[in-house]
Amino acid sequence: MEKDLIRQLDMIKIGTEDILVYNELEDIIAGSIKENKPLKVKLGLDPTAPDIHLGHTVVLNKLRAFQDLGHKAVLIIGDYTARIGDPSGRSSLRPKLSAAVIDENAETYMKQAFKILDPEKTELVKNSEWLQPLKFEDILGLTARFTVARMLERDDFKKRFKNNISIAIMEFLYPIMQAYDSVAIEADIELGGTDQRFNLLMGRELQKDMGQRPQIAITMPILVGTDGKDKMSKSLGNYIGVDEAPAETFGKIMSIPDEVMLDYFRLLTRLDSSEIESIGKDMERGKLNPSLAKRRLGKIIIGYLHSEDAAVKAEDDFDLVFKSKEIPDDIEEYPINSRIIKDGRIWIVKILVDTGIAGSNGEARRLIRQGAIKIEGSKINDDSLELEAGKLDGKILQKGKRCFRKLKT
Numbered sequence: 001m002e003k004d005l006i007r008q009l010d011m012i013k014i015g016t017e018d019i020l021v022y023n024e025l026e027d028i029i030a031g032s033i034k035e036n037k038p039l040k041v042k043l044g045l046d047p048t049a050p051d052i053h054l055g056h057t058v059v060l061n062k063l064r065a066f067q068d069l070g071h072k073a074v075l076i077i078g079d080y081t082a083r084i085g086d087p088s089g090r091s092s093l094r095p096k097l098s099a100a101v102i103d104e105n106a107e108t109y110m111k112q113a114f115k116i117l118d119p120e121k122t123e124l125v126k127n128s129e130w131l132q133p134l135k136f137e138d139i140l141g142l143t144a145r146f147t148v149a150r151m152l153e154r155d156d157f158k159k160r161f162k163n164n165i166s167i168a169i170m171e172f173l174y175p176i177m178q179a180y181d182s183v184a185i186e187a188d189i190e191l192g193g194t195d196q197r198f199n200l201l202m203g204r205e206l207q208k209d210m211g212q213r214p215q216i217a218i219t220m221p222i223l224v225g226t227d228g229k230d231k232m233s234k235s236l237g238n239y240i241g242v243d244e245a246p247a248e249t250f251g252k253i254m255s256i257p258d259e260v261m262l263d264y265f266r267l268l269t270r271l272d273s274s275e276i277e278s279i280g281k282d283m284e285r286g287k288l289n290p291s292l293a294k295r296r297l298g299k300i301i302i303g304y305l306h307s308e309d310a311a312v313k314a315e316d317d318f319d320l321v322f323k324s325k326e327i328p329d330d331i332e333e334y335p336i337n338s339r340i341i342k343d344g345r346i347w348i349v350k351i352l353v354d355t356g357i358a359g360s361n362g363e364a365r366r367l368i369r370q371g372a373i374k375i376e377g378s379k380i381n382d383d384s385l386e387l388e389a390g391k392l393d394g395k396i397l398q399k400g401k402r403c404f405r406k407l408k409t
Helices: 002-013 022-035 057-068 099-113 136-143 155-162 169-185 194-209 246-254 258-268 273-284 290-305 308-322 348-354 361-369
Strands: 018-020 040-045 072-077 122-126 189-193 216-220 333-335 345-347 373-375 386-388 396-399 403-408
Touching: 002 022, 002 057, 018 022, 018 194, 022 216, 040 057, 040 169, 057 072, 057 189, 057 216, 057 258, 072 099, 072 169, 136 169, 169 194, 189 194, 194 216, 246 290, 246 308, 246 403, 258 273, 258 290, 273 290, 290 308, 345 348, 348 361, 348 386, 348 396
Parallel strands: 040 072, 040 189, 072 122, 189 216, 333 403
Antiparallel strands: 018 216, 345 386, 373 396, 396 403
8 A cells, every 4th residue: 555655646746836735635545545445636627718738738637647546537617617717817807708619619628638638537527517506595605605805815816906907706706616616526636727726725615614525736837838938828839739730749849948848748748757857867967868858758748649650650750851851741731711711812821820830810920020931842921921722722831840731722
């Protein structure tokens, strides 16, 4: 039992920012082993956007680690909480999403999340199941358990209050609703990013107040983007999308700065702490070239998201482009959406966004101005350029040295 306890705690601790409270975690893990009873590990996701990137998978990877240790993963789709939107880190009320958009986003979320999680070991639930039936008197009962002073302890609320920026009463309900999720499923552990600390502790308080054993709150750090500086974000263009082509993912991983590589190993892989430590020491001593370590990292991540064969092929494509300076044979084909064609012409910025090469019009313009975009090997320098749709069929669109699209009109 002692060895199993140490093994589980080691796997759980890898890459975590904080564990609240660690002594209690030891106790419930020990009890789980002794009674041969898996723990309920909760993760809530609000489907407020259609796609996720590797930054979002940090908590998913930790949830997968719990699955591999034999515990029960409860993935809560916040179809009801998404109607408010998590105010964490926000300086204003989130725009309201329709039920149809939330459902559509949730479908994509699940498809991408299950590239990380084991579907057979995941209980998938929507929090509308228990939040929607609540009566007004039930909600009043929940709000009576918390004070305004407690809510204003939260950093983002505190800053907005101090700066005379409005806070909707509805936003105060969000952490209460998330806390009630923990009560509804009787969570033993809840996972979240560092920005979720307040919400996770609210769940712990509400469980205790309602006679349940309070959950352990485990927070995970924010993943730095491929630039090695800022949080991974689509708006900054430093992201790696979960649904990106394997060759593109591999190329982006090969571009990350050496100094953030070990964090990627800790947060995005299932290697144990001793193996990750060994990789770090070997690089320090000059026994392991950082580029070889990045190759291994890229293949591991692509293996999770796609397959081992896809990982090998992605490395081969990378070598083809960078060593032989050739274009890969099997470039992903992208049919251009007819809605962006106007009078037989297409704005280059719309092509980049439509094909997923850029996450926004702003990012597309930036890439063009930086000279990162080519069509059939010719660099595009004008971000106002319009192209004839009929002449684009079969043309190769390229971003940098590693990202290719074959256009189909």
